[in-house]
Amino acid sequence: MAATKASKEQKYDRQLRLWGDHGQEELENAHVCLINSTASGTELLKNLVLPGIGSFTIVDGHKVSGEDVGNNFFLSNHSIGRNRAQAATELLQELNTDVSGNFVEESPDQLLDNDPEFFHRFTLVIGVQLPESTCLRLGSVLWNANVPFLVCRTYGLVGYMRLVVKEHTVIESHPDNALEDLRLDQPFAELKSHIQSYDLEGMGKKDHGHTPWIIIVAKYLEKWFSEHNSQLPKNYKEKEAFKQLIRQGILKNEKGTPEDEENFEEAIKNVNTALNPTKVISSGVDDIFNGEQCNDITSQTPAFWLMTRAVREFVQNDGSGNLPVRGSIPDMIADSEKFINLQNVYREKAMQDASVVSKHVEALLQSVGKVCGPYSCILRCCSLSSACSMDSADGEMVLYLMLRSVDRFYQQHSRYPGVYNYQVEEDISKLKLCVNSLLQEYSLNVNVKDDYIHEFCRYGAAEPHTVASFLGGSAAQEAIKIITRQFVPFNNTFIYNAMSQTTATFQL
Amino acid sequence: MADTDEPEKKRRRVVELTEKMVVDGGRDGGEWDGRWNHINMFLERPGPFTHPDFEPSTESLQFLLDTCKILVIGAGGLGCELLKDLALSGFRHIHVVDMDTIDVSNLNRQFLFRLKDVGRPKADIAADFINGRIPGCNVVPHFKKIQDFDESFYRQFHIIVCGLDSIIARRWMNGMLLSLLVYEDGVLDPSSIIPLIDGGTEGFKGNARVIFPGMTACIDCTLELYPPQINFPMCTIASMPRLPEHCVEYVRMLLWPKEKPFGDGVGLDADDPEHIQWVYQKSQERAAEFSITGITYRLTQGVVKRIIPAVASTNAVIAAACATEVFKIASSAYIPLNNYMVFNDVDGLYTYTFEAERKENCSACSQVPQDLYFSPSAKLQEVLDYLTENASLQMKSPAITATLEGKNKTLYLQTVASIEQRTRPNLSKSLKELGLLDGQELAVADVTTPQTVLFKLSFTS
Numbered sequence: 001m002a003a004t005k006a007s008k009e010q011k012y013d014r015q016l017r018l019w020g021d022h023g024q025e026e027l028e029n030a031h032v033c034l035i036n037s038t039a040s041g042t043e044l045l046k047n048l049v050l051p052g053i054g055s056f057t058i059v060d061g062h063k064v065s066g067e068d069v070g071n072n073f074f075l076s077n078h079s080i081g082r083n084r085a086q087a088a089t090e091l092l093q094e095l096n097t098d099v100s101g102n103f104v105e106e107s108p109d110q111l112l113d114n115d116p117e118f119f120h121r122f123t124l125v126i127g128v129q130l131p132e133s134t135c136l137r138l139g140s141v142l143w144n145a146n147v148p149f150l151v152c153r154t155y156g157l158v159g160y161m162r163l164v165v166k167e168h169t170v171i172e173s174h175p176d177n178a179l180e181d182l183r184l185d186q187p188f189a190e191l192k193s194h195i196q197s198y199d200l201e202g203m204g205k206k207d208h209g210h211t212p213w214i215i216i217v218a219k220y221l222e223k224w225f226s227e228h229n230s231q232l233p234k235n236y237k238e239k240e241a242f243k244q245l246i247r248q249g250i251l252k253n254e255k256g257t258p259e260d261e262e263n264f265e266e267a268i269k270n271v272n273t274a275l276n277p278t279k280v281i282s283s284g285v286d287d288i289f290n291g292e293q294c295n296d297i298t299s300q301t302p303a304f305w306l307m308t309r310a311v312r313e314f315v316q317n318d319g320s321g322n323l324p325v326r327g328s329i330p331d332m333i334a335d336s337e338k339f340i341n342l343q344n345v346y347r348e349k350a351m352q353d354a355s356v357v358s359k360h361v362e363a364l365l366q367s368v369g370k371v372c373g374p375y376s377c378i379l380r381c382c383s384l385s386s387a388c389s390m391d392s393a394d395g396e397m398v399l400y401l402m403l404r405s406v407d408r409f410y411q412q413h414s415r416y417p418g419v420y421n422y423q424v425e426e427d428i429s430k431l432k433l434c435v436n437s438l439l440q441e442y443s444l445n446v447n448v449k450d451d452y453i454h455e456f457c458r459y460g461a462a463e464p465h466t467v468a469s470f471l472g473g474s475a476a477q478e479a480i481k482i483i484t485r486q487f488v489p490f491n492n493t494f495i496y497n498a499m500s501q502t503t504a505t506f507q508l
Numbered sequence: 509m510a511d512t513d514e515p516e517k518k519r520r521r522v523v524e525l526t527e528k529m530v531v532d533g534g535r536d537g538g539e540w541d542g543r544w545n546h547i548n549m550f551l552e553r554p555g556p557f558t559h560p561d562f563e564p565s566t567e568s569l570q571f572l573l574d575t576c577k578i579l580v581i582g583a584g585g586l587g588c589e590l591l592k593d594l595a596l597s598g599f600r601h602i603h604v605v606d607m608d609t610i611d612v613s614n615l616n617r618q619f620l621f622r623l624k625d626v627g628r629p630k631a632d633i634a635a636d637f638i639n640g641r642i643p644g645c646n647v648v649p650h651f652k653k654i655q656d657f658d659e660s661f662y663r664q665f666h667i668i669v670c671g672l673d674s675i676i677a678r679r680w681m682n683g684m685l686l687s688l689l690v691y692e693d694g695v696l697d698p699s700s701i702i703p704l705i706d707g708g709t710e711g712f713k714g715n716a717r718v719i720f721p722g723m724t725a726c727i728d729c730t731l732e733l734y735p736p737q738i739n740f741p742m743c744t745i746a747s748m749p750r751l752p753e754h755c756v757e758y759v760r761m762l763l764w765p766k767e768k769p770f771g772d773g774v775g776l777d778a779d780d781p782e783h784i785q786w787v788y789q790k791s792q793e794r795a796a797e798f799s800i801t802g803i804t805y806r807l808t809q810g811v812v813k814r815i816i817p818a819v820a821s822t823n824a825v826i827a828a829a830c831a832t833e834v835f836k837i838a839s840s841a842y843i844p845l846n847n848y849m850v851f852n853d854v855d856g857l858y859t860y861t862f863e864a865e866r867k868e869n870c871s872a873c874s875q876v877p878q879d880l881y882f883s884p885s886a887k888l889q890e891v892l893d894y895l896t897e898n899a900s901l902q903m904k905s906p907a908i909t910a911t912l913e914g915k916n917k918t919l920y921l922q923t924v925a926s927i928e929q930r931t932r933p934n935l936s937k938s939l940k941e942l943g944l945l946d947g948q949e950l951a952v953a954d955v956t957t958p959q960t961v962l963f964k965l966s967f968t969s
Contacts, residue, residue: 010612016815016832017810018711039546043824050616050820066542073592077540077643095619156549157832157842177853210748213902331751340748424553429908451556458555463598464544466832469589473824477712478854480821487712490856499557501716501845503859 008052008098015051023484024052028098029054030123035108035138036062039463040154041128041181042074043472045092048479055100056092057122058084061107067343073464112137120145126281128152129463132407140165143352143465148482152475155406157457158399159496163478163489169304172486181326184218185232185277189324194345195219200249208251209259210335212342212375213267213467217274231277239275241269263333285323289315299368310360314353324353396495396504398448400437402456409435416461427457447460466499538560538905539644544569547598550841557961562840572598572645576838579665580604580636583630583682583792585818586671588620588705589827591634594669595642597835603639604648605667606631611779617820636727653957659688663703669705671827673816676904676956678706680873681896681955682719682727686873689722696722703837703844707830711817712825717848717864718833721873724847726865728872733864752802755794758810759787763794778813787812821835871901871961880950884940886920892935895952903954910950914942917927939965 009016019271030053034041037060045056052075062068062084069075072088080089085103093101104111104118108130111118117123125142126450127135127149135151148165198211205441224233226243233242245269250258289293289312293305301309314324327350329343409417409431417427431453439446476498483487493506514925551568575750580590580601582620583606592915594602608630622635631649638647650657654677662684672678682704690700706727719726739866744750745757764776777783788808795803809815811893829849836842848864851857869876871915882891888908895906919934921927926928934942946967951960 007612011615013616013806013809014815014818015614017806017815018819026589046619047820047824050619052616066540067545069540070543071546071596073596073641076641080540129828176852176855335748336748336750336800339801343750413651418549419552454556458549458553460549460553462549463552464546464835466593466835468829468830469593470825470828473828474857475823477819477821478857487853488855494857498829499842500861501829501832501849501859502861503857505856 007239007316012052015018019480019484019486022485026484028052028054029479031120031121032326032479032483033122033125034128035059035126035130035429036128037074037084038068038129038154038474039072039465039468040159040234040471041126041150042072042088042092042150043469044126044128044358044475044479045088045472046095047473047476049092049101050096051480052096052098053483055102057104058085058089058092059104059106059108059111060088061105061110069417070464071468073465076413080116083354106447108138111140116141117145119147119365121182123483124148124150124303126150126152126475126479128155131410133178133411149315150475150479150482152471153403153405154463154468154471156456157458157464157498158403159467159469159494159498160403160476161471161475161478161490161494163482163492165482168482168485168489170481170485171304171307171486173488174486179276180328180330182214182329183278183325184214184274186217186320186322188349190345190349191218194342195222205251205259209261209263210333210338211263212327212332212334213249213270213339214274214332216242216246216264216340217268219273220249221275230483232277233271236353239271242275243271246271266332274441291334293423297364298367301368306361306364307357309359309364310417312447313360314357318356319353325349327351347422374422395500395502396497397506398446398452399445399495399497400493400506401435403446405435405438406461407429408438418457418460420460424457424460428454467496470496513845516947527874539540544598547835547849550835551839557838557842559836559860561844562842565770568832568839569598572838574599574812575601576667577601577603577665578834578838579662579668580671581635581668581797582671583618583620583649583674584608584614584671584673585823586709586827586830587630588618588634589670589823590707590831591620591638591647593828593831594834595638595645595647599834599838600645602645603648603650604631604634605652605654606634607651607653617818617823617835619820631927654684659684665702667703667705667837669707669830669834671707671830673708678727679731679858679956680958681957682721683872685719685721686726687959689772705830705833705837707826709818709822709826712819712822712852714822714851716826716829716833716845716851718837718845719748719847725866725927726873727868728900729867729870730848730891731862731902734902739894749794749798749800749841752791752795752800752807754800755791755803756787756792756808759790760812763790777827778809784809784812787809822851822853825853867900872957878961880963880965881968882939882965884944884946884967885938887938889934889935891939891950897955903952903956905955909953909960910942910944923955939967 012024024162030052032048034045034056037058048056059082064075064079064082066080066086068084069077071079074088074091075084078093083105085105089101089103093099121233123160125147127140127493129137130151143164143166146166148163148168151162151164153160162430187195198215198219200208200211200219220242224245233239246264250261250264252258288308293301294312295308297306305348311323315321325346327347329346332339406416412434413430417431419423435453436446478489481487490505491507493508494503496503530686544628548569550847552566554564576599578594578601580587580594580602581603583591587604587606589969591602591604591764608626609627610630610633612626614621620634625633629651631651635647635649639645642786657767666676668681668685670678670681685702685704688700688702690697701720701722704721706719707716708714740757745754745761749758762774768774770783788803788805791808795801836844845861846863850860858963866873868874869878870877880891891908892906895901897904904920907923908919910917910919918931920925920931944965948965950965952963954958
C-alpha cells in the first residue's frame with residue numbers, strides 16, 4: 001500500500017506541484033461521463049486519464065467506422081463495426097491502471113428517454129459532437145441535478161466549448177499577478193510596533209544595508225505623513241518626491257558618495273505599487289457579499305457561502321472594513337533575521353484574522369444547528385472576485401454564428417452541409433438561408449461574409465485530429481479546474497480558430 | 509464506479525473493462541475505407557481562405573503519405589503528442605531524436621510510455637508505440653543528441669518541429685537551419701529553407717511559433733523573450749538565507765562539496781533518492797538555524813533538479829497547434845501562423861498571437877558581423893562576461909579565437925580542460941597585450957550555435 005502511494009507521488013509529481021495533494025484527491029474521487037468517443041472526446045479523456053481521474057464512463061451508441069479510426073488514436077481498425085464506446089474504453093483504460101473505465105452502448109437520447117437519472121451520479125458530464133437538440137435536453141437534466149456540463153465540438157478548423165453550470169465557486173484561484181497585501185497605508189498594530197522597533201538613523205552600516213524595503217518605505221511614509229497631513233503621495237510628482245526622500249536616506253561614505261545599498265533601491269522601485277491604498281472592497285466582492293446565498297444561511301448552505309459570510313462578518317466587525325490580511329510578503333534584500341521577523345509579523349496577523357473568521361464560521365454553523373470540527377481557513381482575498389472575461393473579437397464571433405447555423409441546417413436536413421463533394425456547391429445557398437434565419441431570429445445586425453458560408457460547407461463537418469487535440473487539451477484542463485475547484489474556469493463560451501491560431505472567450 | 513449491484517437491464521449495460529479485451533491495434537499496413545476522410549476535405553476541395561499556392565488535388569494526400577519527411581526533435585511531453593498528431597494527419601515518414609531515457613515522473617503526460625519502459629530510450633519506445641498503433645506509419649528513432657548530426661542529416665527533411673525543454677538546444681537547431689541556407693548573388697534560394705516549428709510549455713503556459721529561416725524572426729531574434737535564468741546571489745545563499753530555496757541551494761552548492769557525504773569525487777546525483785534525502789535533511793537543519801519554515805522533500809527535489817511543473821493538457825494544446833502548422837505548410841492548405849502564439853490557461857483560456865519581428869543585427873540570422881566595443885586596456889575577461897551576460901547574446905561557454913600574425917590563435921576555451929588551463933591566463937591580460945588590433949575580427953564558438961559567430965572588435969578611447 002505504501003509502495004503504491006509512493007509510486008503515485010513519483011508518477012504525478014509534476015502535476016502535484018500545480019494543484020497539490022488535495023487537488024489530486026478531488027481528481028481521484030471524480031467520475032466523469034463522456035458522451036461520444038470521437039477524436040475530440042477521446043483526446044479530452046486521455047488528458048483526464050493520464051493525471052489519474054478516479055473513473056470515467058463513455059456513453060456512445062455508434063459503431064466504429066473507417067473514418068472514425070482515421071482520426072482517433074484510441075480506436076483501432078480491428079474495432080471497425082464494434083461499439084465505439086467499448087472500443088475507445090479499452091485503449092483509454094490502458095493508459096493508466098489507476099483509473100477505472102466503463103462504457104454504455106447506448107445513445108444519450110435513449111438514456112434521456114428511459115433513465116435520465118443515470119446522469120446524476122457524475123461529477124461532470126462532457127458532451128462531444130452533439131446535435132443541438134440533444135444538448136438542450138441533456139443541459140436541462142444536468143442543470144436541475146446541479147451537475148456541471150461541458151459541451152465540446154470540433155468542426156473543421158474550428159474548436160468550440162461551452163460550460164453550463166449553475167454556480168461554480170473557486171477558493172484557490174492561484175492568481176497570476178496579484179498585488180501584494182502590505183497594509184503600508186494603514187498598518188495594523190503589530191506591524192506598527194514592529195516598524196517602530198527600527199531606528200534607521202541610529203543603525204550600523206551593515207544593518208542599514210540589510211533592512212527590508214518594506215520597513216524603509218514604512219519609515220519614510222511616517223515622515224511624509226507628518227509633513228503632508230497624513231495623505232499618501234497621490235500623483236506622479238508626489239511619488240517622485242517621496243522616492244527622492246528615500247534616496248536621500250542612503251548612507252554616504254566619507255567622500256559624500258552614496259553607498260551601494262540595494263535594499264534602498266528596492267524600496268524606491270517598489271514605491272509605485274507599495275503605496276496603493278489597501279483596496280477596501282472591489283465591486284465583484286461586493287456582489288458576492290450581497291448575494292442571496294450569503295445573506296440567508298441555512299443548514300443546507302454549502303461551505304463556500306458559509307466562509308464568504310464569515311469573511312463578510314470579519315470585514316464589518318473586526319477588519320475595520322478590510323479583508324483578512326493575506327500574510328505573504330515577497331522576497332527582498334535583507335539579512336535572515338530581519339526578513340524572517342517581518343515575515344512572521346504578517347503571517348501571525350494572517351493566522352489571527354483567519355481564526356477570527358473561523359469563529360464566525362463556528363457561530364454560523366451553531367446558529368443553524370450544525371457542529372464543526374477544527375479546521376484552518378486561510379482565504380486569499382483575490383479568490384473572492386468572480387471570473388468574467390468579455391473578449392469579443394469579430395473573427396471568432398462569426399465562427400460561433402456559423403456553428404449555430406450548421407446546427408440549424410442539421411435540424412432541417414438531418415445532415416451537416418458539404419459532407420460529400422457533390423454537396424458542397426448546392427449546400428452553400430441552403431446554409432446561407434440558415435444563417436439569415438438565425439440572424440433574423442435573434443435580431444442580430446451582423447454581416448456574415450459569404451466566404452465563411454463557403455468555408456463551413458467545405459469543412460463537411462470534418463473533425464481533423466490536430467484541432468480535436470487542441471480542443472481536448474483545453475477542455476480537459478477546464479474539467480480539472482471544475483473538479484479540483486482550483487484555478488478559474490472559462491466563462492462560458494470558447495472558440496478556437498485553427499486557421500489564424502487565435503481564440504476568444506465570450507460570456508453568453 | 510460501475511453499478512455492479514444493479515440488475516443488468518437489457519436496454520443498458522454499464523460494462524467494466526475486463527482483461528480479455530483487445531488492447532493493441534495490430535501491425536498491418538493496410539488501408540481501409542474512409543481512413544483519411546477527415547483531412548481530405550482540406551486537400552481536395554477549393555476554399556476561400558486557402559494559401560495562394562494551394563491547388564486542390566487528390567495527389568496531395570499521396571505527397572503527405574509517401575514523400576513528405578518530417579523531423580520531430582524531442583520525444584517527451586510535446587514529442588509524444590507531436591508524433592500522434594502528425595501520424596493522424598497523414599504523415600508517415602517521421603524521424604524523432606531524443607537523448608533521454610524514460611523516468612517515472614514522465615508517465616503523467618508522456619503517454620507513449622508505460623511503467624515497464626522506465627530506463628529505456630524515449631525515442632525508441634515512442635517510435636515503437638506509434639508504429640504499432642497507426643498502421644503504415646514509419647517513425648524512425650534516434651537515441652542521440654541533436655549535435656550528433658550534421659547538415660547532411662537535417663537537409664533531408666521538409667519540415668522540422670521541435671518539442672524541446674532547453675533554450676540552448678533550440679538555438680543550436682536554429683543555427684543549424686540557418687547554416688543550410690544558400691544565397692546566390694546575395695539572394696536567398698527558397699528551396700534551401702527548411703521551416704522550423706517550435707513549441708514550448710511550462711505548467712499552464714506555452715507557446716508555438718513558425719520560423720522560416722532567413723525570412724522570418726528566428727529564435728535569436730527574440731532572445732529577450734527568454735530572460736536569463738535568475739540564480740540566487742551567493743551572499744544570500746552563504747550567509748543570509750530567507751527562503752527555503754536558499755537553504756537547499758546552500759546544501760547543494762556549498763555543503764555537499766565540503767562534506768562529500770557519499771565519498772570523494774561523488775557528485776550530487778539529482779536522480780538518486782538517497783542523495784536527495786541527504787540534501788533534504790541538511791536543508792532542514794540549515795532552515796532551523798534561521799527560523800525558516802517550509803522545507804519539504806518535494807521542494808528540495810524541485811530546487812535540486814530545477815523541476816518545472818507539467819501536465820498533459822498544456823502539452824496537448826501546444827503540440828496540436830504546432831502540428832496544425834506542419835500540416836498547413838506541407839499541404840499549402842492555409843497560410844501558416846504568422847508567427848508566434850502564446851497560451852495560458854491559469855485563468856480561463858488566454859492566447860495572444862503576434863508577428864515577432866526580425867532583429868536587424870541578430871547575431872544568428874542577420875549575417876551582419878556583430879560589433880564589440882572595448883578599450884584596448886580592457887581585459888579579455890570583460891569580453892567573456894559581455895558575451896555571456898548580454899541579453900541578446902546569452903552565450904554559455906564561448907570559445908574565442910582570432911587571427912594573429914596570419915595564424916589562428918585560441919584566446920580562451922572552456923570546454924576542454926587542458927586548453928582551458930593553458931588559455932586561462934589570457935583572461936587577465938588586456939586586449940592590447942594579447943596583440944589584438946582595432947577592427948580585428950574575433951570568431952566565437954558556443955554551444956548555442958553550430959556555426960561560429962564573427963565579431964568585429966572596435967577600440968574605444
